[in-house]
Amino acid sequence: MSVSTIPLHVLTGCEHNSGFQGASKKVIADCLEKSKEAQHLLLLAACGTQLPVTQEVLIDLEQFVICYIYGDTKCRTLRDARAVKWRAQNKKSTIQLVPYSDSLRLHLDHTNYLAYLLNHYHLQSHPSSIGHRWQLVNGLCVHVHSTQPHFPIHATTDKARGGEKQ
Numbered sequence: 001m002s003v004s005t006i007p008l009h010v011l012t013g014c015e016h017n018s019g020f021q022g023a024s025k026k027v028i029a030d031c032l033e034k035s036k037e038a039q040h041l042l043l044l045a046a047c048g049t050q051l052p053v054t055q056e057v058l059i060d061l062e063q064f065v066i067c068y069i070y071g072d073t074k075c076r077t078l079r080d081a082r083a084v085k086w087r088a089q090n091k092k093s094t095i096q097l098v099p100y101s102d103s104l105r106l107h108l109d110h111t112n113y114l115a116y117l118l119n120h121y122h123l124q125s126h127p128s129s130i131g132h133r134w135q136l137v138n139g140l141c142v143h144v145h146s147t148q149p150h151f152p153i154h155a156t157t158d159k160a161r162g163g164e165k166q
Contacts, residue, residue: 003042004032006047006048006119007047008029008032010115010118016114017114020065028069043068044064047060047115048112049119057112061111062108065099065104066081070098102146102147103146106133106145106146106147129141
């Protein structure tokens with residue numbers, strides 16, 4: 001548990017990072033503490049150890065989110081977890097769904113960055129936050145929520161428009 005404390009704190013919401021709707025730090029920590037599989041896999045252990053975040057760390061963090069934050073032990077992809085969660089809802093709400101892969105990847109990259117800063121507090125100067133869910137726009141540091149639209153935009157077909165061309 002000790003190697004997971006900082007990444008868990010940052011991942012589930014802190015002063016500089018958002019959390020997940022309906023996910024309590026205490027419930028997630030208790031679930032992690034009780035899970036022999038999570039302790040064996042050390043899904044959070046590599047978070048914050050290096051910059052930039054590696055693909056392996058992103059995959060481990062994504063699996064942690066699916067399994068321990070959203071409680072889906074069967075799905076291995078965000079797409080499948082979102083679909084299962086959507087189908088299980090009686091009253092449909094997108095706010096309770098697993099995040100889109102693009103926005104979650106940004107969140108996980110930022111989580112790794114913040115955990116890195118906390119793990120390496122002794123550094124004389126911190127690495128730039130640009131590229132870790134932040135970008136420079138007209139001289140201002142702007143938070144990036146997503147790099148892709150949440151819903152795919154497709155050109156409507158002639159058939160979908162009733163055969164008429166517009």
